[in-house]
Amino acid sequence: MTDHLPFGEVRNPRFFGQDILSVSQFDRSDLENLFGVAHEMYGMVQRVGTFDLLKGKVLTNLFYEPSTRTSSSFVAAIERLGGSVVQINNVTYSSVSKGETLEDTVRTMEQYTDAVVLRHPEKGAAARAAAAAVKPVINAGDGPGEHPTQALLDAYTIKEEMGRFDGLTVTMLGDLKYGRTVHSLAKLLTLFDVKINYVSPEILQMPQDFMDAVAEKGIPQHATTDLDEVLPETDVLYVTRIQKERFENPSEYDEVKDSYVITPDVMKGAKSDMAVMHPLPRVGEISTDFDTDPRAAYFRQMEYGMYVRMALLALVLGRA
Amino acid sequence: MTDHLPFGEVRNPRFFGQDILSVSQFDRSDLENLFGVAHEMYGMVQRVGTFDLLKGKVLTNLFYEPSTRTSSSFVAAIERLGGSVVQINNVTYSSVSKGETLEDTVRTMEQYTDAVVLRHPEKGAAARAAAAAVKPVINAGDGPGEHPTQALLDAYTIKEEMGRFDGLTVTMLGDLKYGRTVHSLAKLLTLFDVKINYVSPEILQMPQDFMDAVAEKGIPQHATTDLDEVLPETDVLYVTRIQKERFENPSEYDEVKDSYVITPDVMKGAKSDMAVMHPLPRVGEISTDFDTDPRAAYFRQMEYGMYVRMALLALVLGRA
């Protein structure tokens, strides 16, 4: 691994120097490639903890809104790769942002560092930053926009837990209307030969345009309000949080909030070889009693997230 | 030093993989072992500044309340050992904690990192975190609970400054009622053959149950309101801050606040070979005029603190 391979000699040129803005950038072979690199990262971390693949590289971790989980995951990722990080939190309170545009802030940070991870509350912020920057920008969530590394880590978790995608039945549970993560994950899953079930209260159903896009790819789908109906056939249960604020009427919330709580008892109706996922944080959607069940994959999901982010960093910086 | 010594081959298995929650975990031989490792750290930092003992390791520094001194000390400690750190401040304002339990936050962070240092305002928080986590948790203060690394660094300071514990007279001064540090230090000192004096205003005396516990170990004790009475025999003077808020009546505070101020003049009554300690910050309890006196050990105490934390990290991570 030398420091200055000419472009043509980067072993894995697909995302070298690229921005990571949306899951739409990834086709099936990109995903397989990414997950292969992530799996190598997994193995290396188990063996040596950290290694010097990105020695010489410095990452800006630019967070306009707090997201400790995502931020920490990227910090651990670059550090385990032997690189360094410039962490910027709460930009809105700092002088950098005193009337400064996002574009100028990002152009400043790319003078100091080799890539920029950006979390921003506004949709489209990551694309604006990427348009201004010469160096790679990785979207770590831009408000109601995208959060591609979350969707990629969700998909990678399925791969690690189940060993494959094709033939799986994936059931999404909870708030499917506003849940950005399930929308992006559904999009990625259409690259494979899966079946998708949607389980939610009526008012939080998967939006029709997302279902149309999935249907267009020939992916079988089924929407229901009844978890028990689809739990027995489920290989992957993706649980999301139902936020009280989504309901106009608090009593409506009280009605549904307990109907989708995952407990050891509920899970008696599921396969023994399946995985329960959750993007976290959870607030009661999964009982802590279930945490010790081997099917409880949500903390491993966090760990897989670090490997996916390591793989993305290595890819965009030309060292994968 | 290889990365994966089987357990039996860790040179110093006593605290390998363990949590550090309380000073009660340490007996005399544990302390001697810890201080031996800390002294090696001291020597290495003097010689080379940083070294790669914990290369490959990433530490979470998880602070639910600010404590710049303790936090910085752990950051410098892991960095001087060649490891990396994921720093998390003000968790309460971040999304990680949006209704997320401490247990879930800690279980998430241990997916990314190899150990968790935890500062939390609630008593028992460190034990709860340790119960949830697989990886080592180090208690960096849990409110009115314990702050074991402070007590350990205090004891190590005595060892480095005076060369021994046995035979020493240690005088504790100031707020002995609410001062968590003096309670823990007293507990550690009972492992040695010392005498302890307590000097405080009546209303801030050492609580009876702590004195009983000390007495039970056969340690001679003496409580007084008069510093001059015990200063001449004192080998270690441990000064603490008296907080105005402890007094119901402000005039009571004004009466006592100046009676325990350490000045060059006061210190004329002390031995020439002794040490003045303070956990810092100080607010007038020790005059800055005394800072240049060779007996003023409180800034060296900060430095020793880093070596003790380096030693603890190396021990729990199996590299000491």
Add this chain to the structure above:
Amino acid sequence: MTDHLPFGEVRNPRFFGQDILSVSQFDRSDLENLFGVAHEMYGMVQRVGTFDLLKGKVLTNLFYEPSTRTSSSFVAAIERLGGSVVQINNVTYSSVSKGETLEDTVRTMEQYTDAVVLRHPEKGAAARAAAAAVKPVINAGDGPGEHPTQALLDAYTIKEEMGRFDGLTVTMLGDLKYGRTVHSLAKLLTLFDVKINYVSPEILQMPQDFMDAVAEKGIPQHATTDLDEVLPETDVLYVTRIQKERFENPSEYDEVKDSYVITPDVMKGAKSDMAVMHPLPRVGEISTDFDTDPRAAYFRQMEYGMYVRMALLALVLGRA
């Protein structure tokens, strides 16, 4: 490069172990030396990204007020030199500062680390810190006091962009009355054979005492309100922000704010081989339309800033 060269063998002893508090510490040969080291840093970063010149060293980055740009620049600088950093933000909200003096905080941090970068809102804070500390203190801005590393990076930018100082005409534009950066830069420029123009609204003119100090060194100066008058002869145009708050009467501000906006059209009147600088952040003083012009040097200026800070760190720590 060994770790413990005796003092006499430090290759570049001029600033070894010194504080960096003011531009007044630098004479012409110091600047040439500093810029030579900075240029070596530039070359090394281009070649390898990071390198181990300051391996073994830990830096405290102590910011009592936010300044993301300056802070990030120092973090990237120490990391690219193979050192580590203890970052402290918002000290005012933390326990370190609970009534603790700046002096005690700095003395604590120098126990953990090898040098302290200090940003503080009060004039003279850096000198106070330096007086208390044994280890080097670098002033990263002390309120209305100095911000020497900004002035040094400004001067270094001129050197890199224009290849020389002697014979250049430097035009300063905007708020020259309150702009700390232009005052310090003017002071540094008097070490060379330059001409300085001042362009500003009447009420924001360069203060007379600064002009007197420049005149004393025999440097030709010219003050005007009209940019067009001096733009054709300008080699370096240093643009600063005019803050609305400087004007008693908002209508006065509205009158002048647009008269000094740099656009591609305005710049038609300038040389083709010249440089436009700005300390950033900008808020409209330079049109983004001009950013792609090769004369737009303000983002490169940020990059040069990192090299100057790397050079300063290497010099004070005896490794340059």
